[in-house]
């Protein structure tokens with residue numbers, strides 16, 4: 001029987017560190033990702049694709065800044081919406097070409113956050129290009145950007161990343177997948193919006209972590225599986241050390257123990273494992289695997305699975 005699967009795609013699926021980001025490169029990466037997604041769909045599963053947008057939203061913001069003498073700059077939530085359209089279009093075109101009989105749509109999605117979320121005072125989410133330490137110090141001085149190191153890969157601009165409270169368009173997503181549509185949604189974690197006392201929504205300057213939003217969406221959709229695709233085939237303990245050990249099946253308790261022991265780095269594997277543990281607490285299965293292994297992992301034959309029952 002087909003499962004309802006929320007499939008979160010890592011940044012590498014669209015743009016890898018070191019790649020500049022011209023359209024052909026990004027489209028090529030998206031085509032590779034779409035092949036794996038199409039395999040899962042062809043196995044009969046109902047799929048919702050969530051993707052990251054860190055590199056793209058940062059570049060859109062920078063484009064705005066560079067051309068502001070001629071064309072007015074747009075705020076960050078608008079840049080997030082643009083990144084959803086940009087990446088969604090690439091996904092939608094690739095997936096439609098591979099699955100011509102399937103309805104494929106990209107849904108512009110807003111994610112509600114709390115305007116009092118502490119994260120607004122402590123930017124942690126890396127976006128845009130990578131810089132050297134010297135460049136990053138200069139950018140902090142000249143532009144007032146908050147900069148930080150990103151998982152040992154260089155320095156990037158940091159923006160606030162509040163926790164997702166709810167996915168505003170979840171009912172529409174439900175209707176679409178119940179009708180067999182392949183949906184690309186909640187891109188870049190969703191456009192962050194806050195609700196005022198009169199129930200009105202408005203965009204805020206932040207970028208939500210897509211793994212956290214994928215978890216929220218999985219909960220709200222009552223998905224069977226949360227699947228996080230990244231650039232490693234498994235999660236490991238003692239990662240990168242001589243005594244590195246591959247993890248295949250984990251109980252919630254074991255996953256939490258390894259988490260508490262610090263085996264999963266902040267800002268990379270940490271939030272992914274956290275999302276998996278939370279999802280497994282619902283009595284379901286969450287998977288982390290490489291892009292290529294998606295279909296196999298769903299059949300229980302690859303990746304790292306956190307089992308909730």
Ligand SMILES: Nc1ncnc2c1ncn2[C@@H]1O[C@H](COP(=O)(O)OP(=O)(O)O)[C@@H](O)[C@H]1O
Pocket residue numbers: 009010011012013052151229230231232234235236237238239263264265267268269270
């Ligand atoms: N314990 C671990 N097991 C596997 N990978 C880990 C671990 N800790 C950190 N990582 C790193 O996490 C990276 C994936 O996270 P990230 O780069 O944020 O992915 P994405 O951009 O795909 O969301 C891997 O490339 C790996 O370097």
Ligand SMILES: NC(=O)OP(=O)(O)O
Pocket residue numbers: 010011051052053054055126187188189207208209210211
């Ligand atoms: N929004 C988000 O989490 O993007 P990345 O996965 O590209 O960092």
